[in-house]
Amino acid sequence: MESVGYYILGVIVTIIVAFMVGMTYMGLSRKITARVQNRKGPPFYQNFIDAFKLASKETAIHHGFMHHAGPAFLMVASIMSVLIIPVLNDGKWFPNLNFDGDLIFLLYIMVFGPLGMALGAGQTGNPNSAIGVTRGLSQMVGFEIPWVMALVALMMQYQTTSLVDLMAVQQTTGWLMFSSPFAFLAAVLAMLGMFRYSPFDIVGAPTELASGPVSENGGKYLFTMMSSGSIFAFAKLTLYVDLFMGGADNLIELLIKTFTIYLIPMLYGMVSPRYRTEQAIRYFWGWPLFFGFLALVHAMVF
Amino acid sequence: MINDKNSQKIADFIKNWARKHSIWVLAYGTGCGAIEIPPTMTSRYDAERLGVRGAATPRQADVLLITGYLTTKTLKRVIRVYEQMQDPKYVIGFGSCTINGGMYYDSYNTIKVLDKYLPVDVYINGCMPRPEAVLAGFGKLQQLIAEGKANGAQKYKDDHEYYRGNLRKIIGNKYEMPLYNW
Amino acid sequence: MVGSPVLLIAIPLLAAFLIPLFGMVWKESVRIVPGLVLAYLTYLSASLYIEVINTDTIVEIIAGWRPPWGINLVFSPLTGFLTTIMTFMGFIVWLYSYRFKRNVEFEAAKKYFIFLMLLVAGSVGIVITGDIFNQFVFIEIVGISAYALTAFYTGRDSAEAAFKYLIMGSLSASALLIAIIIIYSQLGTLNMAEIAANIDNMNPYYRIIAMIFFIIGIGVEAEIFPLNGWAPDAYTEAPGPVGGAFSGIVAKAGIYAMVRMMFTLFDIAGPMKILIVIGLITLIVAETSALRQEKLKRMLAYSSIGQMGLVLVAFGMGTKAGVFAALFLMLNHAITKPMLFLSGSFLTFNTTEKYIKQITGMAKKMPVVSIIFVLGALAITGFPPFSGFWSKMAFLSAAADENLLFIMATILIISIFEVVYYFRVINRLFFFEYDDKISVEPHKPGFNGMIALFVLAFIVLMIGFYPSSVTGFIDLAADDLLNTHQYIDKVLQLGQTIIQ
């Protein structure tokens, strides 16, 4: 069963599923946004068309090796995090690399991509890209803190750093979002920044930074980034489901849960304008940090 | 097998279909026509349902939308932006000014006929063309794309010298455009 | 018996008187004779010292008068140790100043060497005499020659410095005289051993008064705090080698006189508060003032005062380890500080006001001298593996034995300042660009001066890498100082032997 072929098959299938789901969610978000704004909106498969169009662009330019390799870095991060995060409970799905789904390893592998892509954006020499990157990194410093606090609260409560163990815990004690609500709150507020929807879309602010880091990328590069973004979105959603909503037993349940989680940043983003960078950081170091502390206290007390 | 004609045709069909349904527009809104873009994009006429959406930079855009008159000052920048776009790329001339100068027919500092400087695929007549007209123009462009007739970029490549010559007539020799090396 | 201790005093005195006569015969002899004399003194004192270590303390009677009444010289391991250092340093100073004074005219050189001889004679006398009035006389000799040497550069500043020194010196002399008078009126003797023997049946009131006046009287030579106002000016205005002689010879003699008085004369056992307090105050004031000096030799002078204070603190502990550390410190200071003075006066040779900023970037021009200066600085701030480290270590372990943590901390904090001002100079010397506007033009060091510096540097390195080469001698000296009864017995029973 654990042959290399099976392993590779698992990897490929997981990636494809993640890609599909992520793309569909993004299309759906566009659709829903349109409906909220009382438009008809594009079809939900619009993103597939865009991706295919980008992939089928005939020409592309790059400013050097790092710019060329940046999307590949991004892809590595997304796919690695998909492979680390257990998709379904007790390994029903292919347990690819998620030996124990170690959370700290996950935290670090998840910042691998943005940094690689930041390098790529850096070599373009476009000032907008660099500005966007600095904004993105600053924002990351902002939201990582409450996010880590939430994780630490969970870990210290259940004395494990393994995602699999946390999922196993939820089999018995119900969902963690109820048993440790503050951690959930902090994590969700951090997720707003993680998904970079408005009001936290300061990285690729289209109207002031010309889409920031990706402003020099067209064609296949943009396609790679888009698809990796969708895979990454799926990974993050699955992580949240695994952490707080007791994982899922089959794909349908997984889709439902992930989509409910996905609605939060999306709906929050529809009704809010964009922050400035320091406002965003201060936002994350306001209530989310407070909830994080509450979560720590809660975990220490109980 | 892959360079077999039919399969090539099928591939082209699929590609064109995708391009047709995903048009990212770089609106060069220097002219007064730019006022018509927002209504076209937003709730009332909602161009996004046709897959039309704005692009932030020329690297990502498919369509260059010239909204109205072009002064000689902006011309070289427009051309620069066009050359920075990635193939396949299309140009839509928006409003009468891009066709024959329109109400600026005798102005000393606007260019009259856009086609002499950029390979325009679709003209949208009117001053101003209303959003319906704009949508109709996009529909025409989609149709051309589907038929594979929207090959302005190829034209631009082929008689590049012609376009450059016209440009030089306007801006003179002192201003050196970078080479367009395709 | 290679010779007798009295020669150590007689020969330089004689030479001092004969030098002008030689000068009439052959001018160059004015410069050569002192060298020969000092070389012989060094040899004599060293050989006597070896003999004393191997056999026994030499007590010599002057003019056949028996000890209680007559004057006697004591050449014990302690005094021998100090005498050897002093004569050797005298020789080094001569070696250095042999050509250093070449460019001054004959008269000046004559005076210089006469007073140098007197200085050595007086200091040696202070150390080896066994009679307090005799000691007083020697202190006066030292003082007078020191005033003269201070005023060597005829000029307003030198004269002023010498005059200050003169004032303080005369005051101290009067105080010393008072002390001697009190003691004589009480005990009717001037012999140290005798006084030490009968000190207990002296009126304690007078005893304390006498002691206080002793401290005051000797304190001026020993550079203790409120009485050392003369020192910075004198060190600064006197020629470089004289500064070296002061710190290497005179200060040592003063310290010796004081501790001999404390330990032997008024046989005080255990820690002596007064020495510790005075030493600490001296140390703190001197080092902190040195931090802000702008003249090189002035800075060295303050540093020398601080070292004296450190030595006093070490003596003040009154324990074996303390005395050991004190003598070790004295040795290192006697070697290192002349080294700094001599190299420093080479560096600032062509300037009269000798500002520190004037030696900026000198290392490019005079590398060897600068390196020796750095060696001295590292040694005196106690960086291993140079000699100063071991003495500082000995001092600290002595303090720790006495559980004087506060004093340890104070000393260490003060040494931080010491490090700071020495390293400022080192930085200027090595790590600044030479700049013609502020720096003085370098001076080609004479051959003899370089030899002197090399010898000192060699000693510093030798002690640094192999301290055991000197610790044995220091050990004996410390024992000798602490063992009062032996001293008394040696001197007095000699008296009895002569009676029967």
Add this chain to the structure above:
Amino acid sequence: METILTIFIIFIAGATGTYFLGKLSGILRSVIFITTLLVTSWLFFTAVSPDVIIEFEIMGILMSWGLTPLAYVFAIIVFGLAIIIGIYAIKAMEGQRSLNFFFANFLLSVMAMFGILISNDLISFFIFWEIMSWSSYFMVVLNHKDVQRSGITYIIFCVIGAYAMMMAIMIIYSYSGSVMIGDFISNFHAFSLGMKWLLPILLLIGFASKAALMPLHVWAPGAYSNSPMSYTALFSGALSKMGVYGMVIVMIMIVQQIPDGYWIKEVIAWLGGITSAIGTLWAIKQDDAKRMLAYSSVAQLGYIIVGVAIGTPLAMMSGLFLAVMHGIFKSTLFMVVGAIERQTGTSNFTEVTGLIRKMPWTFLAALMSIIALAGIPPLGGFIGKWMLYESLMGSNHYLLIIVIFFSSTAAFLYCYKFLFGFFLGQEEKEWSHVKEAPAMMVVPMIIMAILTFVLGVFPGLILKPINDGMQFLGYVSTDNRFWEMSTIFNDWGNQVVMEPIVYTIFAIFLFFLIFLTLKGYKNTRYVTTKDISSSGEIPREDENLTFITGFMQPFFRAVAPVMKRQIDKYYTSFGKGLEALFDFTRRIYTGNGQTYALYFVIFVILLLMFRDSLF
């Protein structure tokens, strides 16, 4: 003849030879220098065994030299770095001032570090410590830059630490009569309670001053940035680890024995955490690469100290592993800065940009070591960070995790600033002449970069000696409990297997690289960085479009309250106050004879007044 003594003799002979024969010809100097390093390291790695002990006596104090397994770990750092940096230095230093002195001094400091590691008694430990101090001091002021300020600051903190240490040593010596570290540890319980608290604190002050722990770190930026880069690599890589070495011994062997001594550990751990946070913040603010790396060294040493101070087996292992890794990548980064400074003449981000295509190999080395510094898998830095977090987790230091995590996340900012400022961004015409650094400088950097990778995949290579060292410290063997060759476990047995991860990462990376490259390769073209989508404007060739000034401005607007206070400002004002005070007190010496006479009289009166309390 004992190997250790042989090594020392070779070092001293090499130093003197380098200094004096170097005056004859530069080639001879380089040859002697490298030969000394190679021979000594060869002797060390082959012939020195932990059981040999040399004993001799100075001033009646018994001294003993021998190599403990713990010291072996640090000796690996010292010698490994010394060789590689030495090779680098030969080329990097050429054309600079006073080379003979530099190379001789280099050898001296390596010798001093080796001496520190082999000395089993406190006296020789202290002697070598001081030798290290002044030799490194002379390096700090070597290029005549900012001498009186940063140099004096450095020496002040050196002596503060050294004197604190010396006081402790002397107390130990006079109380227990022996200076052996082993005896001290075994007799420690015999000390009085006050001593039990005083001694470790004094020793820790001594070590922390070298390890740049928080209140004592202000010397680091000046010292690191002013000494020649080829020495700073050793300075930050190996020399600061000596402080860590001392702290390990004190923390584990002494503080264990104090009743309630774990408070010391907590305090030190928190100091380390705060150090890392503050160092990171200030590193982000710097515009000069040297100062940035200096602050970053402070921060990284903060991590190491946290690991050491927590002291659970995993934490200790992470601390030591981080020490090794920091030695590797930080010295690589300093070497990179040195190379860039040599090629371009400046090390300021705001001046030099877009070197990636001029100096690709240097960029590769910088990239690898930056990734290792940021602790991103699969490179070596990650292993240490992971172990650190897991150990903090296992030992219930939850708030500390947040601090550490904040600083290591904020570290990305300066990591990116380093790479972007030097290598990425607009390729200005000003720097079009720059060439790649000579091979003798590039090869060492590349070797180091490869090392970071190898240790990332097979941490067991270095965890083995660390394990031995920890057993010497009294831990049970952590082998197969916390690590295998390529697997690391945490306290609860969760594991991370490095090999498959690395292979997967590389598979994916190569796949997409190839995918991007092959897809329409003919139609993919390189365009210069002037050809950017700048809304149609065509930048001129000499037009500087690089965005680097005020790089992280929004971030600093957010953290402004923290950055307002600055420790070294307090130190500076304190020093100024002292100087003013002394400038006042020194006026006691008025230079006026009458005053002195007055002093004389007053003194007499005082003594006479207090005559009864005098003796």
